[in-house]
Amino acid sequence: MNGNLVPDELDWVKARYECSLVQAFKTLQLGVQSDIEAINALIQPGIQMKFYLAAHGKRFSVVCEVNGTPSHSIDFGLKDDEIVVGENNTVTFTARLTLNNAGACKLQVNGDELEQWQVRRKALENFFFDKNRGRYL
Secondary structure: OOOOOOOOOOHHHHHHOOOOHHHHHHHHHHHHHEEEEHHHHOOOOOEHHHHHHHEEEEEEEEEEEEEOOOEEEEEEEEEEEEEEEEEOEEEEEEEEEOOOOOOOEEEOOOOOOEEEHHHHHHHHHHHHHEEEEOOOO
């Protein structure tokens, strides 16, 4: 490796082959499940709200349940060569895979190379913490 963390040599063909959208989507879903567990642990006792994951094949949703009734959801889906994130049947953003110049498989959103946690935060931060939606954690 040289000083800027770019490998001197890389089997980029193999690395790009292993940079699979299906695998990235599965990893994203596992990370979202962990985020849901973390946010549910922070909800104050007595507040009748919880989040849960509902999986549907090539899609999954994070659902907010208030007083036992689902109220809102954020949806993640695989479509063609991208991951689509949306709410209320409206696309919020899409993420594509890229093998960057350092040889790392990243998700690209609006031209920015992001780590998985950054994509999850982009999708879920307002959903979990927006006080205008009645979320008082």
